[in-house]
Amino acid sequence: MPAPLPGPDTRIVEMRVSGLVGTSGETLLDTVQTVDVAGDELGRVVRPADRLRRPAPGPVVPALGRSIPRTVEGYLWSGMTSGGVAKAAWALLFPFSLANVAFWMLPPVHRGRWLGGLCRGLLRIASVLLTMLLVSQVAAAVLDLVAAQCLAPGRACLTWVTPELREGPLRIGIGVALLLALVYALHRISATNWRVRPPGHPGRKGVPMRLRADPEAPGMSATHAVAALACIALLLLGGPFHVPTKIPQLIAWICTLALVLAVLLGGAIGSDTGAIARRSLLTFATLLVIYATVLAAPVDNRLPGVDNTVEGLGGSLLVVTVLFALALIPSALLARPAWRDRPRRLRPWLGGWAAAPVLALAGLLGGGFGAGLAIAVRKLLREENLALPTTYDLVTVLWGGGLGLMALLAIAGYAIAVPLRRRRRGIPPIVELMEHDEQQEQDAARAWARSAWERRHLHHLAVIVALGLCVGAIALLVVRFGFTLQPGWFTTVSAIGVFALGALAAGLLRVVYSAARSPQRSRHLGALADLVSFWPRAAHPGVPPCYALKVVPELAARVKEHLAEPGTRVVLSGLNLGSILTVLTAAQLSAELPPDERDRLGLLTAGSPLQWGYQRAFPAVLPQDSLADLFSSLDGRWRALCRGTDIFGGGVTTWRHQTSNGHLLGEGYLPEGKWGALETTPDDAGVLILGGDHWVPDPLRAPDGRSRWAPGVLKHTEYLADPEWDNAVAMAAGLGRPKTLGEQGSLFGDLPRPR
Structure with missing residues (x-):
């Protein structure tokens, strides 16, 4: 049912939710200063x-022919993903996060549920192996590279270390103590939780958009x-x-x-x-480590189990x-009838198979980071004759080839495909509908070409890189261990890989250090953490x-307070990633609120990656039917600001766009x-309102002197500066679209209807 007619006491409370890290309260609310009115140090509500800071x-x-009072509040949640050494160090766990993301990308399977269980079990086993691989690679650097080789008696490496520490098992024991501290830190990370569950509404398993x-x-x-x-x-x-003797x-x-074997079975x-x-x-496991430390004895200043362990876990x-x-594959095929009749741009990525390359990329990044860490440590020690695990040669060759593949794809995409698309299509007809200046049309057309190409093909590039690295890894293993060959070009490609992996490890540690000192200095790291967290x-x-x-229940509770x-x-x-949070919050509120309060709830998204990204990557969490039900339950009070120049965002509630007359x-x-x-x-302003989507011109029309204005092609920024x-x-508040101040607009009279 439509929203109730407004009375003299009608007011609007706009709850804005920030997007990526680095958004301040002043930027979110478009004001010169803000003050906290609710929340805590992690989730702040500001006005x-x-x-006088009131x-x-x-x-x-x-x-409706008058000025409706508005209270603007903002919810800032970046305190949960940035700030401090511990949160900055979460970037080092990115391979783990990718494996976790792959779980949520699994397609919904209503038939053959055992296939879904099999996929989840294999994914959990892979996650356990990923943990073991990372720990084994760190152990190889600490125990073998440093403790067994660098600190060997008589070796001119780290000469400031006293001879007492170089003799006997003490050096191995210190290395094991460091590894135990690493395992403890990982265990403590898993105990950190921001979860806030409101009483009376426990989470339910398998419910979309929950x-x-x-x-x-x-x-x-x-x-x-x-x-x-x-x-x-x-x-x-x-x-x-x-086998020990x-x-x-x-x-x-x-x-x-x-x-x-027990933990692998338990993990599955x-x-x-x-x-x-x-x-x-x-x-028991800790006692085993201590017992093994006492029994460990380096052979020729090497730990003999390093190569076997790393190779076995990697394989x-x-x-x-x-x-x-x-x-x-069969799981995705069984889920295909649910989206077979939908437009191609609304179907899950790779037909629901996208979780496989994401998991592969997690393993490749984990192995590459471990190898890069060892290479970086050897560089810091300035001892090039220190031996690394033999498989690291293959890892460096693999990532050297991967770096070349990524460079070729970048050139093919941005230097060839995007300009060709721009030249072939010229100025899109939709741009001609919105813009009125020839130069603005040219500027907008260039940005439209790049953003449209990236939204359609970036995931294809990621899949090509992941699959290319996987095929390369298998081929290298066959050539190296099946035919015991080592072609001459290995040396050149390996040198490129050594540089790439060393730069990866050193650069990531540098970024973590910078982010720990000042979260505002590393927005890219924060953006990455926001996406995977x-x-x-x-x-x-x-x-x-x-x-x-934490964010969704707290937002829902705050909305209920206002609706009282x-x-x-x-x-x-919600702006960009904050729009996903607001959609989930609106879905929860639509199911919980009584009709009279639900009719006073609206939703506004801007620059949202919901349709082209999240809806296609996570079809079980954000199915199209559930999104359609949400739009219907809000009776059209879901509005979305969209720009064709926005790489990160795009259309949210509409698709299959074309122009005619x-x-x-x-x-x-x-x-x-x-x-x-x-x-x-x-x-008159060049805005195209199609369903719930408001396609706004970019660049903005000339300033009118009544509101803030921003020049140039704005792309993903300055949505608040748009008069729309x-x-x-x-x-979204159910008050219709204003025409001019003093002129009453109709209640949803401008909503396009089916032809």
Whole structure:
């Protein structure tokens, strides 16, 4: 039903949600200063402030022939993803985060549920192996490269180390202590949680547009910690393929292998054995590491188990990844009927198979970062004759070739494909509808060409790189170990890979250091953390805590507080990634609010990656039917500001756009439910309102002197400077679209209807 008619006490509360890291309260609310009015140090609710730092009212909204009072609030959640050394160091866990993201990319399978269980089990096994691979590579650098080789008696490496530390097992013991501290840190990371669950509304499993914390996360955390400890013990005992000849070592070796198999099986099942069993396993694994440390003895200043352990874990991860990719094919095919009839641009990426290359990329990045770390450590030690695991030669060759592949794709895309698209298509007809100046049309056309190409093909480039690296890894293993060949070009490509991996490790550590000192200095790192930290822990516990589990309930609670006042209408407005949070919040509120309060709720998104990115990458979480139901439950009070020049954002509620005789045609969600054909024409400001999407001109029209103006092609910035923002707020509040101040507009009379 439509929103109730406004009365004299009608006011609008606009709740703005920030997007990526680095957004200040002043930028979010478009004001000179703000003051906190609610929240905590992690999730702050701010309002504009006057000169005495008191909450001040926001600008009025012209609607229905009068000025409607507006209160503007902002929710800042960047404190959960940036600031401090610990949060900056989360960037080092990016491979783990990718494996966790892959879990949420799995297609929804309603038939053949055992296939879904198989895919989830293989994904969890791969996550455990990824943890073990990273720990083994760090152990190779600490125990073998530094402790066993660099600190060997009589070696001129780190000469400031006293001879007492170089003699006996003390150097190995210190290295093991550092590794135990690393495992403890990873275990503690998995215990960090921002989750806030309102009483009476527990999360439900398998419900679209509802994120849910995994109740088995404590068991998963213990599983990975035990696996990491077992990996250290196995490396000290000679590796998985070397059977010790002495009885004490043999007993420890058998126990360690049994522990590894147990944690892999437990990881696949995903069950929690309980607090007592978790503590017992952790204690047993720690004692195994201590026992193996006492028994460890370097041979010729090398730990003999390093190569076997790293190779075995890398090979196992490769096999499990291939099995996961194969198991995902029938799972994606079974889910295909759900989206077979939809437009190509609304179908899941790779037909629902995108989780496979994401997992492969996680493994490749994990292996590459470990190798790069060892290479960087050797460079810092200035001892080029220190031996690295033999497989690192293949890793450097692989990443050298991968760097070349990425360079070729970048050249083909940005130097060839984008200019060709621009030249072939000229000025898009939709740009001609919105812009009125020839130079503005040229500027907009260039930005449209690049942004449209990136939205359509960036995921293709990522898939090509991931699959290319996977094929290259398999080919290198066959050539190196199957035919025992080492072509001459290996040396050149390996040198490129050494440079790339060393730069990767050193650069990432440098970025982490900079971000720890000043979060504002590393927006790219924060943006990356924001994207991967959006999802709850499901496949890997060693990832940053999910901020959405805190933001969505707190936003919903704040909205309910405002809606308790009968004359208040609340508009949830989110910019870029904040739009996903507002959509999830609106979906939760639509299911919980009584009809009279739901009719006073509206939604506004700007620069949202919902349709081209999240909806296609995570089809089980954001299915099109659920989004259509949300649009219908809000009765069209879901408005979306869109720019064709915006690389990150795009259309949200409409698709299949085309122009004909000065009209913009397309399909989109309808207030009465589902979706259908839509049609519109530009208004005097060049804005095209098609369904819930407001396609705004970029660059902006000439300034009118009544509001703030921003010059140039704005792309993903300055949505608040667009005059259409206030118009969209009024429509989201159910007050119709203002025409001119003093002239009453109709209530949703301008919504295009099906033809």
